[in-house]
Amino acid sequence: xxxxxxxxxxxxxxxxxxxxxxxxxxxxxxxxxxxxxxxxxxxxxxxxxxxxxxxxxxxxxxxxxxxxxxxxxxxxxxxxxxxxxxxxxxxxxxxxxxxxxxxxxxxxxxxxxxxxxxxxxxxxxxxxxxxxxxxxxxxxxxxxxxxxxxxxxxxxxxxxxxxxxxxxxxxxxxxxxxxxxxxxxxxxxxxxxxxxxxxxxxxxxxxxxxxxxxxxxxxxxxxxxxxxxxxxxxxxxxxxxxxxxxxxxxxxxxxxxxxxxxxxxxxxxxxxxxxxxxxxxxxxxxxxxxxxxxxxxxxxxxxxxxxxxxxxxxxxxxxxxxxxxxxxxxxxxxxxxxxxxxxxxxxxxxxxxxxxxxxxxxxxxxxxxxxxxxxxxxxxxxxxxxxxxxxxxxxxxxxxxxxxxxxxxxxxxxxxxxxxxxxxxxxxxxxxxxxxxxxxxxxxxxxxxxxxxxxxxxxxxxxxxxxxxxxxxxxxxxxxxxxxxxxxxxxxxxxxxxxxxxxxxxxxxxxxxxxxxxxxxxxxxxxxxxxxxxxxxxxxxxxxxxxxxxxxxxxxxxxxxxxxxxxx
Amino acid sequence: xxxxxxxxxxxxxxxxxxxxxxxxxxxxxxxxxxxxxxxxxxxxxxxxxxxxxxxxxxxxxxxxxxxxxxxxxxxxxxxxxxxxxxxxxxxxxxxxxxxxxxxxxxxxxxxxxxxxxxxxxxxxxxxxxxxxxxxxxxxxxxxxxxxxxxxxxxxxxxxxxxxxxxxxxxxxxxxxxxxxx
Numbered sequence: 001x002x003x004x005x006x007x008x009x010x011x012x013x014x015x016x017x018x019x020x021x022x023x024x025x026x027x028x029x030x031x032x033x034x035x036x037x038x039x040x041x042x043x044x045x046x047x048x049x050x051x052x053x054x055x056x057x058x059x060x061x062x063x064x065x066x067x068x069x070x071x072x073x074x075x076x077x078x079x080x081x082x083x084x085x086x087x088x089x090x091x092x093x094x095x096x097x098x099x100x101x102x103x104x105x106x107x108x109x110x111x112x113x114x115x116x117x118x119x120x121x122x123x124x125x126x127x128x129x130x131x132x133x134x135x136x137x138x139x140x141x142x143x144x145x146x147x148x149x150x151x152x153x154x155x156x157x158x159x160x161x162x163x164x165x166x167x168x169x170x171x172x173x174x175x176x177x178x179x180x181x182x183x184x185x186x187x188x189x190x191x192x193x194x195x196x197x198x199x200x201x202x203x204x205x206x207x208x209x210x211x212x213x214x215x216x217x218x219x220x221x222x223x224x225x226x227x228x229x230x231x232x233x234x235x236x237x238x239x240x241x242x243x244x245x246x247x248x249x250x251x252x253x254x255x256x257x258x259x260x261x262x263x264x265x266x267x268x269x270x271x272x273x274x275x276x277x278x279x280x281x282x283x284x285x286x287x288x289x290x291x292x293x294x295x296x297x298x299x300x301x302x303x304x305x306x307x308x309x310x311x312x313x314x315x316x317x318x319x320x321x322x323x324x325x326x327x328x329x330x331x332x333x334x335x336x337x338x339x340x341x342x343x344x345x346x347x348x349x350x351x352x353x354x355x356x357x358x359x360x361x362x363x364x365x366x367x368x369x370x371x372x373x374x375x376x377x378x379x380x381x382x383x384x385x386x387x388x389x390x391x392x393x394x395x396x397x398x399x400x401x402x403x404x405x406x407x408x409x410x411x412x413x414x415x416x417x418x419x420x421x422x423x424x425x426x427x428x429x430x431x432x433x434x435x436x437x438x439x440x441x442x443x444x445x446x447x448x449x450x451x452x453x454x455x456x457x458x459x460x461x462x463x464x465x466x467x468x469x470x471x472x473x474x475x476x477x478x479x480x481x482x483x484x485x486x487x488x489x490x491x492x493x494x495x496x497x498x499x500x501x502x503x504x505x506x507x508x509x510x511x512x513x514x515x516x517x518x519x520x521x522x523x524x525x526x527x528x529x530x531x532x533x534x535x536x537x538x539x540x541x542x543x544x545x546x547x548x549x550x551x552x553x554x555x556x557x558x559x560x561x562x563x564x565x566x567x568x
Numbered sequence: 569x570x571x572x573x574x575x576x577x578x579x580x581x582x583x584x585x586x587x588x589x590x591x592x593x594x595x596x597x598x599x600x601x602x603x604x605x606x607x608x609x610x611x612x613x614x615x616x617x618x619x620x621x622x623x624x625x626x627x628x629x630x631x632x633x634x635x636x637x638x639x640x641x642x643x644x645x646x647x648x649x650x651x652x653x654x655x656x657x658x659x660x661x662x663x664x665x666x667x668x669x670x671x672x673x674x675x676x677x678x679x680x681x682x683x684x685x686x687x688x689x690x691x692x693x694x695x696x697x698x699x700x701x702x703x704x705x706x707x708x709x710x711x712x713x714x715x716x717x718x719x720x721x722x723x724x725x726x727x728x729x730x731x732x733x734x735x736x737x738x739x740x741x742x743x744x745x746x747x748x749x
Binding site for chain 2: 316327
C-alpha cells in the first residue's frame with residue numbers, strides 16, 4: 001500500500017481548476033495539425049531521397065538525371081538526414097506532444113500564444129535551413145562537422161528550429177505550473193509527466209548544439225571568426241547527439257506505455273515503474289556522449305570508459321520498458337481470449353493498423369537495442385564504427401521504433417484531427433507490414449556489410465574502387481528492402497492524403513487512447529517530484545562532462561578555416 | 569501474470585514491483601555487469617584499446633621542417649617494429665601504400681590537413697577519426713599476410729562521382745618474410 005502522508009499545505013487559496021473547452025482544444029488541434037502536416041511534408045521528400053541512396057549503392061546512380069535540382073549523392077544524403085531525422089521527428093513530436101499533454105492534463109494551455117509563436121519560429125527556421133540545402137550550399141550531412149562549412153542560413157535555420165521546440169516546452173511548463181497550483185497533492189497524469197520530462201531532457205541536451213552553433217559555427221560561417229576547433233565542436237555536438245535519440249524514442253515510449261495497451265484491451269502493467277523509467281532517461285540520457293567519440297583523438301580513454309558505464313545505465317530503462325510494455329499488451333491479449341505461453345500473441349489487436357504498426361516497430365526495436373548495446377561497448381565499437389552497421393542500426397531505431405510508431409499514431413491521430421475515417425485500413429496494414437519486412441532486410445544487409453566487410457557509411461558505395469564482389473548479395477538484400485520501403489512509404493502517403501482529402505465523415509469522434517493502470521494506487525510521491533531528479537541530472541552532467549569540457553575550452557584553438565569541398 | 573505469485577515489496581520506498589518484473593530487473597542488471605566485465609577483460613587482458621589523447625597539432629606545424637608529417641612514411645624502429653606517419657587530405661592518404669613483413673607491430677600516427685576524415689583498416693582493430701588539430705594513434709600487429717585496404721570512413725566531400733570521399737583509400741601489404749639464407 002502506498003498511503004502517502006500528505007503534509008497540510010500552508011497556502012490557503014487553491015485556484016479553481018480551469019475547464020478544458022472546445023475552443024481550447026481547437027487551438028491545440030490547429031497547432032498539432034500544422035506540426036504534423038509540416039513533418040509529413042518533410043518526410044515525403046526525405047524518404048524519396050532514401051530510395052535514390054539505396055539505388056546508388058546497388059550501382060544505379062540516378063543523381064546525374066536529377067542534375068539541375070540535385071548536384072550529388074551527398075547533397076541528397078544531407079537532405080535525407082536533415083528532413084527525416086531532424087525535421088520530421090521534431091515537428092511530429094511537438095505536434096503529438098501538444099495534443100497529448102493538454103488532453104492528459106485536462107487543462108487548456110496557459111498561454112496558447114507561446115505555442116503559436118513556437119510554431120512560427122520552427123517554420124521560419126525550416127525555411128531558412130531549406131534554402132541552402134536545396135541550393136547545394138550546405139552539403140555537410142546532418143552532423144555538419146566542421147571544417148566543412150555550410151552557408152550561415154543553414155546554421156541559423158537549425159538553431160531556430162531548436163529554439164522553437166524549446167518554446168513549445170515553455171508553453172507546457174507554464175501550463176503545468178498553473179495545473180499544479182490548481183491541483184495540489186494530485187499526481188501528474190502519466191502522459192503529461194512523461195511529455196514534460198522529455199521536453200526538459202531536450203532543453204538540457206540541446207544546450208550543447210546551441211553553444212556549438214551560436215558560439216562557433218554561425219559566427220564562423222559569417223566570417224566573424226576565422227577558424228573553428230573541430231574536436232571541441234564534435235564534443236558539443238555529441239553532448240546533444242545522443243540525448244537526441246531519446247527525444248526521438250521517448251514519444252514512442254509514451255505511446256507504447258500509455259496508449260497502445262488501450263488499443264488492445266490491455267492496461268498499464270506497472271504505472272509507477274513507467275514513471276521511474278522516464279526519470280532514469282532524464283538522468284542518464286546526456287552524460288553518455290563520448291560513446292559516439294570512442295575513436296576520436298584528444299579524448300582520454302578514461303572518460304570514454306566512464307561514458308560507456310553511463311551508457312549501460314541508459315540502456316537499463318529500455319530493458320525495463322521491454323518487460324513492462326509487453327506485460328501490458330499481454331494483459332490485453334489475455335482479456336481478448338489469448339491463451340498459452342506464446343499463443344496469446346495472435347490475439348493482439350493485429351487488425352488495427354495503428355496497433356499493428358506500433359507493435360511491429362517494437363519488434364524491430366529489439367534488434368535496434370541489441371545493436372545499440374554493441375555500439376556502446378567501448379572497444380567492440382572499433383569493429384563497427386562508421387561502417388554501414390551504424391545506419392543499419394539507426395534505421396531500426398529512429399527509422400522504425402520512432403518512425404513506424406509515429407505512422408501508427410497517425411492512424412488514429414489524423415482521423416481524430418480531421419473527423420474523417422481512415423482512408424483504408426487494408427492499405428494502412430499493408431504499409432505497416434511492408435515497412436517491417438523492408439526494414440528487416442535493409443538493416444540486416446547494412447549490418448552485415450559493416451561488420452563483415454567494413455563497408456563505410458556515408459559513402460557512394462556504388463562508386464568505390466575498393467568495393468568487393470562479396471558485397472553484392474548484401475547490397476541486393478538492401479535493395480529488396482528499399483523496394484519494400486518504397487512501397488510502404490507510398491502507401492503511407494496514400495492513406496494520409498486519402499484520409500485528409502477523400503475520407504468519409506466519422507460517425508463518432510476518435511478519442512486519444514489512454515491506458516488505465518492495472519493497480520489504481522497512485523505512484524509514490526518521489527516519482528512526481530522534480531527537484532531531486534533535476535539536481536541529480538545536472539550533477540551527473542557536471543561530473544561526467546565538466547572536467548573534459550573545461551579542458552577542451554582551455555585548449556581551444558580556433559584555427560581551422562571553412563571548406564566547401566562538395567560537388568557544385 | 570498467468571501465475572500470480574503475489575506482489576513483492578521492493579527496496580524502493582512504496583514502489584510495488586511484480587515478482588516477474590523484479591526478476592527481470594535482476595537479469596538486466598546482471599547482464600550489464602557481464603558486458604562490463606567482458607569489455608574490461610578485452611581492453612586490459614587482450615589490450616584492445618580505443619584511441620586516447622596523444623597530441624594536438626596546429627595547421628602551420630604539420631608541414632614545418634622537422635615535423636614527421638612533412639615527410640610522412642614508414643620507419644623501422646627495431647626489427648619487426650614500425651611506425652608510420654600518414655597525412656590525410658581531400659581525397660587521399662599520404663603515403664597511400666605501406667609494406668611491412670608479416671608479424672610486424674606497427675603504430676599509426678595520422679592527422680588531417682583540411683576537414684575531418686576517418687581511418688579504418690579492414691579486418692583489424694584500427695578504426696580512428698582523423699581530425700584537423702589532433703594526432704590519432706593506435707598500434708596493432710599483423711599476423712596474416714595479405715593486402716589490407718585502409719579507407720576513409722568519414723564524409724569529407726567530393727569533386728564528382730569519380731573523385732571524392734568514396735575514392736579515398738590506400739593499401740597496406742603484409743608480406744611473407746623471405747626465407748632466410
